[in-house]
Amino acid sequence: MTALIRSQDLTIHRPGTSEPVLSHVDFRIQPGEIVTVVGPNGSGKSSLIRALLGHVPLARGRVDxxxxLRIGYVPQRVQLDTAIPMTVRRFLSLPRRVPDDQAQAALARTGVPGLGARQLTQLSGGQFQRVLLARALLSDPHLLVLDEPTQxxxxxxxVAFYRLIEDVRRQTGAAVLMVSHDLLVVMRSSDRVICLNGHVCxxxxxxxxxxxxxxRALFGAGAEGTLALYRHDHDHHHDLAGPEADHLHGPGCTHGHSPTAH
Structure with missing residues (x-):
């Protein structure tokens, strides 16, 4: 099995009913691949993630x-009890104690090296997302799973967070599976996109x-233009070489990389 996770005919029903949430989904993600799942609200995106992780029962089909396989998971929401003080360093050691050098390395990798002593309640939204990503990286995962990570x-x-995800993939070799509403950056950040609406559209x-x-039927006639914001034509030369250059020359880009890389 070369895929990290693979599903065949995955079907999920709403609890206690025969009403399908997802029907007949075939899915796979290969080592090092960035895959983004998009779809309207209620399309089953988070349900697919939970099923692939083994958190919900299947009505039919299978997941292999x-x-x-080591998985690092960044959930869609984390509820914090503001009445209980907790530093970033302590949070990284839940539920198992993490050595200081590993905690510091994870924070440095996600761009927030000096936050260990900070209270979680004092963090900005962007800082907190990077701390959650650092925590997910502590297991040295083969696969990172991120459910609406930029909410x-x-x-x-x-844009900064998705650039970080690309950097993490290059540095660690981990595959990345994301659920996202951020159509503006799907073009730049993904090798493959899966459009979901109860099934794979x-x-x-x-x-x-x-x-x-x-x-286009799901997101409107302007949806193609939304993704196309990250395609552009120009005639000047980029002095790029190696795998990073190949990665920046993403799908649909006639010459070179996303405007955000300038």
Whole structure:
């Protein structure tokens, strides 16, 4: 099995009913791949994540995970009890104690090296998301799973967070599976996009999905233009070499990389 996780005919019903939440979903994610799941509210995106992680029962189908697979998970919401003081360093050691050097390395990797002594309640939204990502990286995962990781961030914070995800993938080799509403950055950040609405409507490269009739039916006639904000034409030269250059020359880009990389 080369895929890290694979599902076949995955079907989930609402608890206590025969009403399907997801039907006949075939899914896979390969090592090192960045896959983003998009879809309207109620389309089953978070349910798919929970099913792939084994957190909800299947009505039919199967999910296979590679033996020994390590998963780092960043949930959609984390409820904090503001009455209980907790530092970032203590949070990183829940539920198991983490050595100081590992905690410091994880925070440094996510761009917040000096936050260990800070109270969680004192963090900005962007800082907290980076701390959650640092915590997910502590297990040295083969796969990072992020459920709406940029919820509540402003547009610069969203772009910065997805750049960080790309850096983490390059540095660690971990595959990344994301649920996202952030169509503006799907083009830049994903190798493959899966469009979900109770079933898989379409999937493929961001360029393929952005022009698919099924995608445009869900998100409107302007949806293709939304993704196309990260495509551009120019005639000047980029002095790039190596795998980073190949990665920046993403799908649908006629020459070079996203405008955000300038």
């Amino acid at each position: 995970r590679r033996a020994g 509540g961030l402003d547009q610069p914070g969203i 379409c999937e493929g490269t961001p360029q393929h999905v952005s022009t698919a009739p099924e995608y």
